[in-house]
Amino acid sequence: MISVRNLRKSFNGREVLKDVSFDVWPGEMLALIGPSGCGKSTTLKLITGLLEPDDGEIVLNSKEIGLVFQGSALLNSLTVRENLALALRERKLPKREQDRIIMEDLTLVGLADYVDSFPTQLSGGQQKRTSFARAIVNDPKIVLYDEPTTGLDPVMSTIIEDYMIELENQLHAAGIVVTHQFSTWTRTAHRAILMHDGVIVWEGKPDDAMRSSNPYIVQFAKATKDGPMLTGTI
Amino acid sequence: MDSTVRKLSNGLHPIDALDKWFSDGVQLIGQATLTAVKTVKYALAGQIDLPEVFRQANMIGVGSLYVVGVTGLFTGFAMSLQISRELAAFGADTSVGGVVAFALIREVGPITAGVMVAGRVGSAIAAEISTMMVSEQIDALEIMRVDPVQFLVVPRFLAALVMIPALSIYSMTLGLAGAIFVAQAKSNIPPDIFLDSVKQTIVGSDFVTHIVKSLINACIIIFFSCAIGLHTRGGAEEVGHATTRAVVWTMTLIFIFNYIVTALSNLHTS
Ligand SMILES: Nc1ncnc2c1ncn2[C@@H]1O[C@H](COP(=O)(O)OP(=O)(O)O)[C@@H](O)[C@H]1O
Ligand SMILES: [Mg+2]
Numbered sequence: 369m370i371s372v373r374n375l376r377k378s379f380n381g382r383e384v385l386k387d388v389s390f391d392v393w394p395g396e397m398l399a400l401i402g403p404s405g406c407g408k409s410t411t412l413k414l415i416t417g418l419l420e421p422d423d424g425e426i427v428l429n430s431k432e433i434g435l436v437f438q439g440s441a442l443l444n445s446l447t448v449r450e451n452l453a454l455a456l457r458e459r460k461l462p463k464r465e466q467d468r469i470i471m472e473d474l475t476l477v478g479l480a481d482y483v484d485s486f487p488t489q490l491s492g493g494q495q496k497r498t499s500f501a502r503a504i505v506n507d508p509k510i511v512l513y514d515e516p517t518t519g520l521d522p523v524m525s526t527i528i529e530d531y532m533i534e535l536e537n538q539l540h541a542a543g544i545v546v547t548h549q550f551s552t553w554t555r556t557a558h559r560a561i562l563m564h565d566g567v568i569v570w571e572g573k574p575d576d577a578m579r580s581s582n583p584y585i586v587q588f589a590k591a592t593k594d595g596p597m598l599t600g601t602i
Numbered sequence: 603m604d605s606t607v608r609k610l611s612n613g614l615h616p617i618d619a620l621d622k623w624f625s626d627g628v629q630l631i632g633q634a635t636l637t638a639v640k641t642v643k644y645a646l647a648g649q650i651d652l653p654e655v656f657r658q659a660n661m662i663g664v665g666s667l668y669v670v671g672v673t674g675l676f677t678g679f680a681m682s683l684q685i686s687r688e689l690a691a692f693g694a695d696t697s698v699g700g701v702v703a704f705a706l707i708r709e710v711g712p713i714t715a716g717v718m719v720a721g722r723v724g725s726a727i728a729a730e731i732s733t734m735m736v737s738e739q740i741d742a743l744e745i746m747r748v749d750p751v752q753f754l755v756v757p758r759f760l761a762a763l764v765m766i767p768a769l770s771i772y773s774m775t776l777g778l779a780g781a782i783f784v785a786q787a788k789s790n791i792p793p794d795i796f797l798d799s800v801k802q803t804i805v806g807s808d809f810v811t812h813i814v815k816s817l818i819n820a821c822i823i824i825f826f827s828c829a830i831g832l833h834t835r836g837g838a839e840e841v842g843h844a845t846t847r848a849v850v851w852t853m854t855l856i857f858i859f860n861y862i863v864t865a866l867s868n869l870h871t872s
Binding site for chain 2: 413416418433435437438439441442443444454455457458502
């Protein structure tokens with residue numbers, strides 16, 4: 369599980385996260401939504417330890433974390449196989465066992481034929497799926513997705529969302545998905561948190577978003593420019 | 603008056619600009635030193651990815667043969683032309699070989715090769731690593747608990763440690779060949795006279811100086827361009843900035859350390 373308490377983080381004197389607390393349970397997917405620049409990626413980086421919080425506490429029940437980066441972040445100098453092998457490195461598996469896991473993992477995302485391709489030879493959607501495969505190759509108990517469907521066409525978005533749902537059932541991990549794509553968080557998440565100006569302004573089930581009277585989630589879900597979230601800050 | 607001064611230095615008062623330049627430099631030297639310490643630690647612990655070392659050696663060494671060769675050759679041409687004319691005027695044709703070789707081996711050779719490799723390899727490394735930084739590839743490494751220094755810097759360092767001295771010697775050899783050719787063609791100094799003079803003038807310690815300088819160049823190029831790459835923050839526009847910074851810093855330091863080694867080696871011999 370993931371437990372985040374009173375998280376604070378500033379960059380160059382500007383407070384990006386002011387006071388953020390939430391829990392994610394095993395088998396649960398939490399959507400972190402909010403306008404660009406509200407600190408969603410920063411929250412994920414704090415959870416993975418890539419950044420240190422200024423204040424607050426993060427408790428994780430596992431050090432095995434899978435992170436699907438916004439831009440895939442595959443190592444361009446390595447093939448798909450080598451990218452996955454790097455993630456498996458610490459397990460020091462025999463080569464055949466390692467190859468078996470890699471092929472199984474790639475088959476899951478439909479990319480077994482691309483095992484010896486370089487990332488630059490893949491399409492955006494294929495890179496995203498490879499990044500997926502890399503994130504889950506060690507069966508992590510915590511999986512984080514940073515805008516997994518942003519920049520993909522609607523069909524590829526649906527495919528990625530389906531993978532997320534399938535993985536969720538398989539891994540029984542605690543998951544966080546950062547997104548502002550409506551279909552992604554309504555389809556994949558059990559619960560959503562809306563962030564604005566460094567704090568959580570709404571929390572609830574995706575189904576409740578449209579019915580809520582909370583002005584923030586109404587504005588966000590309906591994507592209107594009238595509401596408490598000023599476009600100037602977005 | 604005040605406003606023109608401010609405009610000249612990009613919005614900063616000259617003193618502030620100097621201050622910023624200085625503190626940037628101190629910070630960078632610290633980062634490069636830390637990178638160096640970590641790299642040497644990994645290398646000594648034998649945590650080396652040999653295929654990657656060969657790939658980098660190919661990139662650094664084979665990829666630079668052409669530029670380093672051409673610059674070495676033309677440096678030899680120019681020096682021989684100038685020096686043989688001057689010395690011939692004093693009737694000292696027989697010492698041309700020694701003077702040219704001395705200058706090429708101890709001073710001009712390591713500098714020209716170092717600067718060419720800094721321009722080609724230092725900039726490429728800074729561009730590659732800063733691109734990896736802004737595209738979150740380095741973050742991905744850290745999540746997989748792979749130290750970017752071990753993964754990226756160690757193989758480049760080991761490759762450079764072999765290839766940069768090799769390039770330097772190659773450049774110097776072509777320079778000497780060029781010098782012999784021009785001395786013969788332009789000042790009628792026969793190759794055997796030229797080489798006799800080289801043999802009488804050059805001693806083993808001149809080669810040691812050459813190798814020491816090229817090893818220092820290798821360290822400067824690798825550690826500074828890697829440190830600059832690994833500390834790049836922000837978006838794609840920062841990649842260009844990192845590349846320029848790597849070229850300026852590595853070249854400047856190559857000149858400074860070239861002087862320091864020359865001064866130290868003279869201290870030693872006198
Ligand atoms: N390493 C950093 N240094 C300085 N500012 C940063 C850094 N990372 C993020 N920021 C700033 O923090 C804010 C939140 O960024 P981010 O978490 O990436 O937002 P998003 O919600 O779009 O993912 C942005 O204004 C961004 O410019
Ligand atoms: Mg983001």
